[in-house]
Amino acid sequence: MAQKTPYELSGKKETTTYDEAISYYEKLAKNHPQAKLLTYGTTDFGKPLHVLVLSSDKVFDPIAIKKSNKRVLLINNGIHPGEPEGIDASMMLARDLLSANQLPKDVVICIIPIYNIDGSFNRSSTSRANQNGPLAYGFRGNSKNLDLNRDFIKTDSKNSAAFQLIFNTWQPEIFVDTHTSNGADYQYVMTLIPTQKDKLNPILSGYLTQTLVPDLYKGMAEKGYPMIPYVNSIEETPDAGITGFIDLPRYSTGYTTLHNSIGFMPETHMLKAYDLRVDATYKLLQTYIDLVQRDAKIIGDNRHKADEFVANQKEFGLEWKLNRSEVDSLTFKGFEAGEKPSKVSGQNRLFYDRNKPYTRSIKAWNKFDVSISVQKPVAYIIPKAWDRVIALLKLNGVALKQLKTDGKIKVESYYISDFKTGTRPYEGHYLHSAVKLKAVEQNLQYYAGDYVVYANQPANRYIIETLEPQATDSFFNWNFFDSILDMKEHFSAYVFEDTATELLKRNPSLKIKLEEKKATDPDFAKNGAAQLDFVYKNSDYYEQTHNRYPIARFLGGVKLNVQ
Template identity: 80%
Template structure:
């Protein structure tokens, strides 16, 4: 009898140990490796029928992205799940593998939901174990110089040295394409992307970046600001982790005030906003011990599950209304600016900052005194207003040559149609009037900004197979913020169309001088335009080459496609012959 008891005790002890994560087995000092994480999730999926481990696409490292799905009724088809009116919560981990708390917290969360049979009835929980697989293999313990553990961790860049949290529009990595496939297949209502912060020292373990409230659809924004965020704060306070907004200081220390984070679509939560999904970036504090950071992340993820389960019907209805609204929306903001005149105050638990001589240089350096904690109110500015807006066209016309843009539109559930036959269409086109370009590469690109366009109405020839994208879709925000060149993260700004900025033909000046003289003789309007320019611009008057160039660019010899943005706007609802 005693032997039987000991055998059973050993069996259950081994079972318990087998379900421990690598993080737990390391006495909470190490983060799991990629191979160990996937093996752990494979075991969970084999052990529990309510879990399924799926793979999508590939990554630059040659491995697919995994997605663990937890479903109380064992339904793993996203279309059926949506038909059954269930909410989908998507948790993304390891976009920066040196910030690994979510990787380990999600493993424990999945196990505990399965083991305790606590998967909510109205919510399907989806977990990407490690998004930046490439960076997770580049493992060491020194790349994040200021971070307090774990012993070793992955690297921020992927195998192409890309920061994947800048790649959600340009999609230079296969990782991004695989993520977008997951996102647009599952269409989550709530998205959480786990991170670790850098910056000032303060008392909080967890800070939070919600989707920027002013950029989010107003229906969703009201729920976010009035219900979801306050309840997350209250829930975490009860669990021992008071939170504060992400500490984006305007000065050297938080007491100078903080501003909200304006995430453009290159970032994960900026991208999800384009699809009317409420997104979050929880940022644990790098200076707190790793075990506290993992525990805080675990408890926050639990809180998300609880709140989404509680509000499942409301969240679904809000998303439905927001999608319906955006299909009919006429005006769309493209760029945003912080309103510096509109702020408020929030309580903040910090440490007193001071200056002391640097042991390295002898000059004064900043330090925080953890023996002098304080609670005080600090200023917060978190109101953003549109600085550039446009009226949507009926549709965009895209020549079929621009295949990367078309492929990304399709990946994002944008309905694209094709012309059946060649046709001439009256459209509005943009000529790129001015723009700025970075002097150094950023994420593999010389990014454009501050784009000015000159709209011109033209009749252009289009051909069978060219694409038509109507703006009566749920994906309108994605369509407009990628195809309008003035938008912060437009395809144009990410260099998709740079070839149109080059002239392909020109002239020999000594020959074109005679042609120009003939043009001025036969075209009084052009001659008047030239003399008007000379009268208004004394520098131009003294520059013969500039005058010759002026005549050329105002003649039929000048190529009409130079600086003409290739995506045209169809302004009238004409009947098109579509495939």
């Protein structure tokens, strides 16, 4: 008899706990030689991340699998443990594929049973107030109260580091991260967020939009679960239209985009019965497997071409904005929305009338244009002191070189001339944004062991979107380099007054600059301290490292002595 899941044994009312899931997968792997349960790293909860690998020919070495030209499909569950459909669906799907001997021959399936182990132990029936079942479930935050679907760049959690180890070890061509929605009410059980097509490499984007997404929709409709794009409403209800979701690199599918992997976030509807949500997730995962097997050669060829393209790409987008002038329409099955008096406040409140379903055309905006871009340098040079950055680059498969000798190198340095910082913490950080830069060519001293990252790699997007400070989810914006924003020395005004007088005498051009500033800025003209500071910051006494971004751009011209 097939091994039943705790979900099935509960009458499809309860989701599996972490201990039950791991015990289930251990038994499954013990009984089936085509399955192997592996562990990677650790998590903030002190337990490792597990990966169940399903391989039709019983090969479980990722290098050998790549050499045999097989595709890898990675399924991630429980990043938000209160959204557990994928946890239960994946367990049943793995069992059914193994017991029926129906594993695809050209696809290896990797399943992370529960990613946010920490949150899965924080179990209740109340943390998702708007959700219809299961009876109890985990909590969105992990044991550090981090939302792990915001942690793929900053990597504040050990969970994220372990995931990145798994991802870069197995290098999946297709990635699926299972979720449950919030928001409006409508008729669909399943909605879908693919990797944002305009951010994805164009070779991969063409296949995604022209083949993979249409066939996912067709397959799910045939299985009884018609889908719609994730309902990201521009107003309170979907009637006025929906927009695409811009998956920044902090999110799972934004992170996978940096590695030329096509990512998906399926979102079941929170108000549908839990058994329907699990069944829809099961059938969607089944559809992914069928399509990846069918298109295994095309997917592999596209990934190879995309990696080559990115390695040679010259210009890279760093920020995207929705193009509101380009709009499509789509057929939408919703419920009529209206207002009625609230029994709590007496004020009018929104409600959806499920006795009034409708099918109508609504507007959909899903074109994003590059708003900030950058020309890649020949390489980035990173002083070895910035070890956290180095560690993350290594974790993400970036090839690094090191200088063999000390010496001065001509580079392009950035000075941070302006930026904004949030007034409240976001995921443990006061996030920077709207960064303005001043680029300056300088001869800077470097030392043996400092790192050189050549921008000629398939990992170029990860390199550039983390190391260019103006990128939305750059390491700079996540506060990795805030120490450069502090001055370490200053002056005593009563002493520097005499020094400034001598500087202005010896440097007529500085005197002219000061007078011009006073003439054009009345407040500055009245502020003696500001004028003294102006002279200081335009003198050799001012520390040249203040506000200088420590990762320099090497533009070529000489051959670096690296190993």
